[in-house]
Amino acid sequence: MANAITLARIPLLVIVVLLLYLGNPWMQVATTPVVLILILMDTLDGMVARRRHEVGMLGSKLDIAVDRIVELVLWVVYAHLNLIPVAIPIIVIIRGELVDTVRSFSLVWGKTPFGMMRTRWGRRLVGSGVMRTTYGVAKGVAFCTLTLTLGLRRLWADTAGAIETLALAVSWIATALCIVRGAPVLVEAPTMLKDVDLLVEQQAAKR
Numbered sequence: 001m002a003n004a005i006t007l008a009r010i011p012l013l014v015i016v017v018l019l020l021y022l023g024n025p026w027m028q029v030a031t032t033p034v035v036l037i038l039i040l041m042d043t044l045d046g047m048v049a050r051r052r053h054e055v056g057m058l059g060s061k062l063d064i065a066v067d068r069i070v071e072l073v074l075w076v077v078y079a080h081l082n083l084i085p086v087a088i089p090i091i092v093i094i095r096g097e098l099v100d101t102v103r104s105f106s107l108v109w110g111k112t113p114f115g116m117m118r119t120r121w122g123r124r125l126v127g128s129g130v131m132r133t134t135y136g137v138a139k140g141v142a143f144c145t146l147t148l149t150l151g152l153r154r155l156w157a158d159t160a161g162a163i164e165t166l167a168l169a170v171s172w173i174a175t176a177l178c179i180v181r182g183a184p185v186l187v188e189a190p191t192m193l194k195d196v197d198l199l200v201e202q203q204a205a206k207r
């Protein structure tokens with residue numbers, strides 16, 4: 001059930017993108033709550049997974065992959081629509097690729113990507129409820145206000161200016177949080193990858 005909710009975000013994302021590009025201003029404004037639902041589904045699938053005891057490696061990997069797809073596609077689309085600087089999706093893409101490459105080795109230990117963190121400060125920045133919620137809220141507010149700005153630009157330009165300023169500020173805050181949450185993974189990477197090499201050597205020696 002949880003994985004079905006996770007995968008359902010992809011067709012909903014396609015609908016959002018089509019509305020952003022092809023919809024009239026009123027449809028673009030009306031897309032704002034749809035974007036909010038798209039973001040909240042990331043929380044919903046986790047709640048369902050825990051309640052139904054469906055937490056596992058597959059669900060964890062799938063959740064991260066789909067969340068990354070949603071996040072990257074929306075950042076790129078908003079940049080293409082001249083709502084944010086192209087620097088934001090570039091930063092997020094670089095950070096995501098580096099962090100996800102390190103996280104992919106969590107399979108070696110049989111742990112979830114969040115569970116592979118070793119230091120207390122790393123676990124707090126990457127996987128704590130406070131940080132995950134703060135980052136999720138920042139992204140949600142950024143995506144919703146950016147969507148709202150797109151429609152309001154052609155309806156009420158004066159109102160759009162104030163919301164656009166807020167959207168841009170929150171977008172940079174979300175980007176900063178993205179970097180902060182990824183930093184511990186990269187800092188711990190040398191030690192974790194060294195242990196991976198050692199584990200592989202030990203397994204090879206047993207054969």
